[in-house]
Amino acid sequence: MPEHARNADVVIVGAGVAGLSAARHLVRAGIATVVLEAAGRPGGRMSTEEVDGFRLDRIARPLSTAYPELRRTPALEGLVLRPFAPGVLIRGEDRFHRIGEPRNVRRARGARSARGALRAARALAHTPRGPRAGWSPRVAGPIGGPLDQARLASALARLADTPVERLLARPEVPTAEALPARGFAPRTVDGFLRPLLSALLCDPELTTSSRCADLALHAFARGRLCLPEGGAQALPDRLAASLPPGTVRTGVRARTVSTTRVGTEEHGEIRCRAVLLATDARSAAELLPGLRVPDFHPVTVVHHAAGEPPLDEPSLVLETERRGPVAHTAVVSQVDPSRAPAGRSLITSTVLGAPPPGLERLVLAQLAELYGTSTRGWELLAVHQVPDAVPAMPAPHDPRRPVRVLSGLYVCGDHRDTSTLGGAIQSGHRAATAILTDLAPERSRPPERLAA
Template identity: 25%
Template sequence: MKNSNYKIHIIGAGVSGLIAATVLEQNGFSPIIIEATDGVGGRVKTDIIEGYQLDHGFQVLLTAYPYAQKYLDLESLDLQKFVPGAAIYKNGKQILIGDPLRDVSLLFSTLFSGIGTFSDKLKILQLNHMLKKKTLSKIFSDKEQSTLSYLTDFGFSIEMINDFFKPFFSGIFLENKLETSSRMFEFVYKMFGEGYAALPKDGIEAIPKQLAQNLKHTTFKFNTKVTAVKDGEITLADNTKLESDFTILATDANDLIENLKNQALKWKSCDTLYFETENRTIRKPLIGLIPKEGTLINNIFYHTSLATSKKPNKELLSVTVIENQKVNNQELIDRVSEELKELCGISTCRFIKHYKIPMALPELADLRYEMSPSETRLTGGLFLAGDTQLNGSLNAAMLSGERAALGVIETISSNIS
């Protein structure tokens, strides 16, 4: 049978599904992607509202991700880089800290910031040096502990942990106790150190859109919901049954496969609120952190501190809330507005949009970096992809999509031989 004659379906047009299609195309196959919504991207989406680019949640691309370098044309994404540092709001003041080795303008503010001790600053140099030499496979094979205990064991002061590490990494891990695995901390910290955090000029959805535009032999079925999957057959919401030689599930498979239905995956949630402001209180493209206990706001960012394709008249501010304290939507907006004024001195705000994101990051234990193609195989013709297989990152989404496609290709090759 010619490769193009195999019926290979991919369920989900998120990043892992698009990478799976890319790898299948590279090997002469013509897959079909079935997507429940009207477009690609999955959790990686951007809306245009009132002339502003609003990403679904505050997301960034780390340019050092190995699989981003492998599968994305980073140059044509027109990446806008963040300054490597943060603006910390403490005791009514804004304090800038960062990596002066990468941005010399942050040298004096970092040295004299009052954030952390001199010993903490030496420890950061030590951590940078240690992780530069440590391979990704070593990071993910080392014993796991919580990020909080890791930082404590490393010798960082409580002040440094509370003022910088906790607010910064809570925004990445979407939990504010730093219970996330030390493997994830080391991985993310290493990626920040070896590249930049960046956003495409068109917003975060430019990433899946680029992947989709590069597909030449893939058929897309949008607005098509799958309700069940088994070897050889896919059932759609309208009870249509599709024959499938091989199926890659690049979405949460637990509701679709009979024997997985009691293994529901847990997800971390967050809220992202967008406001329009008259001016910026943070001039550089730096993330703003709120280390104060009990606040709703975890971090803020002026998206208009980076170049965007849309040219709005005013400034766009995003606010990330990790723990919404179970307040209703209007109360959340009101209290966030109060905190912006009280803690950050930002008073001229007009609310634009609130994104409630219940499935922002998978809650995973025993985090891994790598998997073999055969490990993605669930049954004879079913394969699993998605960051839920490894760790919650764009890199893991891409890697798992590649491995699932290679698993299908290996199975076909072994059947032929």
């Protein structure tokens, strides 16, 4: 490590999205900052590995174009987002139903009459053709008839127009208890909202705070589900590239922290004026005993390669009746062609909760039934099991947990806000603001004027 990097105003431990966001704010304010990352590249859980020309995400979580942090972060302006279009594909009772683009949801905002609501419902939902030639599902949908579809379109439109402050002021209960009280038909709740929120929150039991679920549905109604082009790693790579050369130091593992120095494994001590822990919650608690470690939702991501795509549209496929371990799946190469070599298809499936024995066999059997095609020739590329993938957010949940432990020592991450990309970026912003406030020099009082 260069000598000038051994002394800094602020040392950030962890080069995930939260730490990189905080570093960018500090650097822009003229604060000498060093970011230490134990891994070989930045990104944390938003990492992507390359296998035989395929780009495989460690945690395959869809983003939303409605995340305000994506628009407010200049370093991410050039990030290309590939949408799931035209929307979400639901399979239930051997039937497929598609929830269309969010812009169709916004058409329902002006629908005050029953006829207008039904028109919005027809724009929102329709039955697609079968995933493969010669196979067509029965014309019906798991979210109910036209009246239920109209109620769903109207409810999503109202939610899209509701300010975030009002959503956070609602009474807080577990999501599973809140959904029936939101005005949705029971068939819509079981056929669409439960599988969708399970995928967005990585919580199959829906124990998450209803406020966090409302925020997730708010983003779904206002934007489009998408994936970063080139893999999830593209997002932290852009944040790291926006920092001055030498700011991010990979392969440096922190062992001790205090308000004025960080002890590393192989590079000695780094002196500073403040330390920010931007690691995951468990690693932060190891460096700073006493920090509360939340529960986590485990996630397992299974990547398969195939020749012909089993689905010729870039949709996120959900299932109302869980006939296997997969909660949601997608032909990712249809969403983002850069993730697979030419002539090959990449199918990514997500298992929520602890993976069962015989995972690969069960996943292939479920995907064969779901896509309506044989999976015998599919190649297993990778299985990523992440026990601490997503911090749990049960009710009551504080989306703005303190980032200042004491003056000179701070902590940030999605475990301090909401366990989403937006929560991680917002947490880094809050931590940087607290550091700048504490490091600001005290203004000296002007001398008093002598009496004439």
